[in-house]
Amino acid sequence: xxxxxxxxxxxxxxxxxxxxxxxxxxxxxxxxxxxxxxxxxxxxxxxxxxxxxxxxxxxxxxxxxxxxxxxxxxxxxxxxxxxxxxxxxxxxxxxxxxxxxxxxxxxxxxxxxxxxxxxxxxxxxxxxxxxxxxxxxxxxxxxxxxxxxxxxxxxxxxxxxxxxxxxxxxxxxxxxxxxxxxxxxxxxxxxxxxxxxxxxxxxxxxxxxxxxxxxxxxxxxxxxxxxxxxxxxxxxxxxxxxxxxxxxxxxxxxxxxxxxxxxxxxxxxxxxxxxxxxxxxxxxxxxxxxxxxxxxxxxxxxxxxxxxxxxxxxxxxxxxxxxxxxxxxxxxxxxxxxxxxxxxxxxxxxxxxxxxxxxxxxxxxxxxxxxxxxxxxxxxxxxxxxxx
Amino acid sequence: xxxxxxxxxxxxxxxxxxxxxxxxxxxxxxxxxxxxxxxxxxxxxxxxxxxxxxxxxxxxxxxxxxxxxxxxxxxxxxxxxxxxxxxxxxxxxxxxxxxxxxxxxxxxxxxxxxxxxxxxxxxxxxxxxxxxxxxx
Amino acid sequence: xxxxxxxxxxxxxxxxxxxxxxxxxxxxxxxxxxxxxxxxxxxxxxxxxxxxxxxxxxxxxxxxxxxxxxxxxxxxxxxxxxxxxxxxxxxxxxxxxxxxxxxxxxxxxxxxxxxxxxxxxxxxxxxxxxxxxxxxxxxxxxxxxxxxxxxxxxxxxxxxxxxxxxxxxxxxxxxxxxxxxxxxxxxxxxxxxxxxxxxxxxxxxxxxxxxxxxxxxxxxxxxxxxxxxxxxxxxxxxxxxxxxxxxxxxxxxxxxxxxxxxxxxxxxxxxxxxxxxxxxxxxxxxxxxxxxxxxxxxxxxxxxxxxxxxxxxxxxxxxxxxxxxxxxxxxxxxxxxxxxxxxxxxx
Numbered sequence: 075x076x077x078x079x080x081x082x083x084x085x086x087x088x089x090x091x092x093x094x095x096x097x098x099x100x101x102x103x104x105x106x107x108x109x110x111x112x113x114x115x116x117x118x119x120x121x122x123x124x125x126x127x128x129x130x131x132x133x134x135x136x137x138x139x140x141x142x143x144x145x146x147x148x149x150x151x152x153x154x155x156x157x158x159x160x161x162x163x164x165x166x167x168x169x170x171x172x173x174x175x176x177x178x179x180x181x182x183x184x185x186x187x188x189x190x191x192x193x194x195x196x197x198x199x200x201x202x203x204x205x206x207x208x209x210x211x212x213x214x215x216x217x218x219x220x221x222x223x224x225x226x227x228x229x230x231x232x233x234x235x236x237x238x239x240x241x242x243x244x245x246x247x248x249x250x251x252x253x254x255x256x257x258x259x260x261x262x263x264x265x266x267x268x269x270x271x272x273x274x275x276x277x278x279x280x281x282x283x284x285x286x287x288x289x290x291x292x293x294x295x296x297x298x299x300x301x302x303x304x305x306x307x308x309x310x311x312x313x314x315x316x317x318x319x320x321x322x323x324x325x326x327x328x329x330x331x332x333x334x335x336x337x338x339x340x341x342x343x344x345x346x347x348x349x350x351x352x353x354x355x356x357x358x359x360x361x362x363x364x365x366x367x368x369x370x371x372x373x374x375x376x377x378x379x380x381x382x383x384x385x386x387x388x389x390x391x392x393x394x395x396x397x398x399x400x401x402x403x404x405x406x407x408x409x410x411x412x413x414x415x416x417x418x419x420x421x422x423x424x425x426x427x428x429x430x431x432x433x434x435x436x437x438x439x440x441x442x443x444x445x446x447x448x449x450x451x452x453x454x455x456x457x458x459x460x461x462x
Numbered sequence: 463x464x465x466x467x468x469x470x471x472x473x474x475x476x477x478x479x480x481x482x483x484x485x486x487x488x489x490x491x492x493x494x495x496x497x498x499x500x501x502x503x504x505x506x507x508x509x510x511x512x513x514x515x516x517x518x519x520x521x522x523x524x525x526x527x528x529x530x531x532x533x534x535x536x537x538x539x540x541x542x543x544x545x546x547x548x549x550x551x552x553x554x555x556x557x558x559x560x561x562x563x564x565x566x567x568x569x570x571x572x573x574x575x576x577x578x579x580x581x582x583x584x585x586x587x588x589x590x591x592x593x594x595x596x597x598x
Numbered sequence: 599x600x601x602x603x604x605x606x607x608x609x610x611x612x613x614x615x616x617x618x619x620x621x622x623x624x625x626x627x628x629x630x631x632x633x634x635x636x637x638x639x640x641x642x643x644x645x646x647x648x649x650x651x652x653x654x655x656x657x658x659x660x661x662x663x664x665x666x667x668x669x670x671x672x673x674x675x676x677x678x679x680x681x682x683x684x685x686x687x688x689x690x691x692x693x694x695x696x697x698x699x700x701x702x703x704x705x706x707x708x709x710x711x712x713x714x715x716x717x718x719x720x721x722x723x724x725x726x727x728x729x730x731x732x733x734x735x736x737x738x739x740x741x742x743x744x745x746x747x748x749x750x751x752x753x754x755x756x757x758x759x760x761x762x763x764x765x766x767x768x769x770x771x772x773x774x775x776x777x778x779x780x781x782x783x784x785x786x787x788x789x790x791x792x793x794x795x796x797x798x799x800x801x802x803x804x805x806x807x808x809x810x811x812x813x814x815x816x817x818x819x820x821x822x823x824x825x826x827x828x829x830x831x832x833x834x835x836x837x838x839x840x841x842x843x844x845x846x847x848x849x850x851x852x853x854x855x856x857x858x859x860x861x862x863x864x865x866x867x868x869x870x871x872x873x874x875x876x877x878x879x880x881x882x883x884x885x886x887x888x889x890x891x892x893x894x895x896x897x898x899x900x901x902x903x904x905x906x907x908x909x910x911x912x913x914x915x916x917x918x919x920x921x922x923x924x925x926x927x928x929x930x931x932x933x934x935x936x937x938x939x940x941x942x943x944x945x
Contacts, residue, residue: 199531214534215542222525275526324552575653576645
């Protein structure tokens with residue numbers, strides 16, 4: 075297996091980009107990544123594009139060829155990867171495999187989602203496509219609703235109060251203040267969170283990642299190419315894994331554990347030859363506050379039922395035991411569905427490069443990004459390490 | 463309207479599993495699940511028997527939807543929950559004939575045949591199983 | 599028409615949970631709340647229609663019937679408020695039960711559609727064409743907002759599994775009689791949402807004439823008198839009419855008691871006399887004779903005479919009883935009633 079390095083990153087801010095189309099966003103992110111890398115268009119040999127809902131919300135498929143045409147790299151291999159909200163992480167994993175296999179030296183992993191052209195009801199219909207259309211979407215449950223089923227179960231099983239779980243949203247907003255790309259850059263209080271409207275009982279509006287548009291891109295390259303471009307800081311992708319779980323909650327035995335996280339993190343750690351305690355910073359997929367808590371447990375940072383304690387006791391803060399979501403997480407940085415997996419990794423890279431400003435975690439050397447599709451139907455875990 | 467989910471043939475194809483609560487019982491590992499599928503999702507065995515699931519159970523978790531998908535937008539608020547049937551099989555369904563404020567975990571419920579949605583004023587009607595508080 | 603060796607082996611009813619008080623309807627339309635025909639009526643929930651309520655009544659009937667589904671040769675659904683103008687409810691019912699090799703068809707004759715279905719099933723069983731069949735009367739009646747009938751147009755269903763006389767019969771048919779004329783007392787034109795009626799014309803020339811003639815005709819043919827019956831059930835568009843026809847025919851209030859439910863739930867149209875029959879069965883004793891006379895506008899009446907058999911004792915408690923549903927209720931105000939009945943213009 076060849077070594078794989080990050081040689082360029084770039085992303086658009088996350089917002090309701092009324093002026094920019096899906097293709098505009100893809101091209102912008104790719105351009106920024108390319109500039110960051112100091113490589114040129116002709117160096118790109120393959121592209122993997124993570125996206126969940128371009129078909130249903132934009133009437134647009136075939137993003138691979140659309141991108142290479144609009145970006146001006148005709149002939150290059152390019153395809154869409156889809157795994158619901160884990161599409162970005164999966165695109166990155168595919169790009170990693172493409173370089174690690176030795177077939178390609180320079181591969182672009184891109185994630186994009188354009189959600190604001192559709193009204194909220196239609197977006198809600200699109201998002202539930204992450205679960206079984208015939209037997210789950212059929213009931214009228216929304217994606218938020220599925221997570222609410224987990225939330226209620228968790229609170230009852232472990233006797234945990236909502237206000238302790240909802241703290242995750244407060245945490246994310248605090249760090250998004252210093253992230254220029256973030257969708258929401260204002261701090262919020264726990265009272266504001268708990269008093270926001272109920273979306274699917276018990277989940278409140280401010281416990282949910284927002285709907286927004288964005289695109290993010292990462293260029294991955296081989297050892298040979300990295301040596302040629304002489305970068306100051308070298309970041310290697312030391313672990314990359316993907317796993318699936320039983321698609322629907324009602325078919326699983328345990329409603330409060332995402333098995334796919336456990337499998338993916340184990341495989342990724344194994345590939346990286348490290349243990350979870352070696353990880354310095356984490357980007358996890360807190361589309362809802364309850365997921366933030368559960369991921370801390372499934373990744374191995376806390377015992378089942380105790381993830382919320384890490385939040386309450388400040389252990390996930392910048393100077394805590396395990397800094398988490400240091401650039402705003404899904405709640406505040408934003409969650410343009412198919413792009414999130416890439417944004418997470420870029421947030422890690424920013425930290426590992428020492429470019430995180432006020433949010434900088436000291437001596438961040440190893441970072442882990444977890445990206446989740448559906449209610450854990452797919453999970454990717456990618457581990458990055460600063461080499462120098 | 464959700465164009466792709468609402469194909470007539472697609473609704474028709476899944477009908478009998480929804481009308482009769484037909485699940486599967488894997489002869490390989492014994493798992494019972496809903497809906498029926500030919501390959502067991504636990505052990506991969508293709509020896510799955512089609513079974514009529516029990517009609518009573520209890521609610522083990524639920525939510526109240528206030529921000530529905532487009533087809534359900536006039537129905538809010540409605541209750542969706544996971545029911546654990548008396549044989550241990552779990553089903554996701556709406557909980558009906560009860561006020562959102564009255565629902566709680568552990569509620570004894572029974573299966574009833576109800577309308578889930580209409581495909582507009584002139585389209586077909588989609589029926590399925592919901593659960594209501596047990597009469598007795 | 600004499601009937602031999604045909605019995606009811608299973609019965610079931612269903613009434614939706616919601617109720618609206620007539621006083622509330624009166625409030626909205628500026629009528630005197632003290633001068634309303636009944637106390638309250640049943641309202642189907644937003645996820646119910648005449649098909650879903652027929653399903654529950656039928657599943658109840660099948661619980662009591664205890665016959666294998668392969669023995670069912672026909673399902674006939676009588677309703678004037680089916681969810682589709684073209685696409686029968688009977689086939690959905692068959693799918694729910696899990697049978698294909700049967701006769702499945704919908705019938706219409708206003709409030710008499712349920713007993714019309716019973717007539718046909720009796721015929722099919724008697725002739726040996728089928729071993730057993732299911733006859734259902736179901737309606738979620740369309741009450742025109744602001745009209746007199748809005749005070750009583752309700753929702754309910756009753757289902758009867760009828761088969762060749764056997765060892766576990768609930769009640770055996772002695773005879774049936776039908777009386778019809780072309781009488782336009784109440785009608786609904788194709789494409790119209792709500793029916794129209796001819797006010798007081800719906801009384802003597804319609805309801806009273808046909809019930810009188812059907813009841814008299816049956817009793818004459820069977821050589822029976824009112825005193826031979828323990829229970830009598832009439833179609834019940836309100837409470838006044840059944841009381842008056844009972845008296846005119848020579849029946850007492852006592853005989854009417856279990857069969858008259860309109861005061862609790864309103865007029866359930868094709869299910870009305872049949873839910874009354876179900877409640878009589880819930881409360882009857884072996885050997886008692888029952889007279890059921892329906893009335894459907896257009897117009898016609900079916901009359902049946904039945905005698906309760908041994909099977910009732912063991913079977914009565916196998917499914918919810920009529921009063922289990924009557925006692926299960928939640929009130930809605932006129933705004934929610936209108937929303938549930940889709941009387942509020944949408945889009």
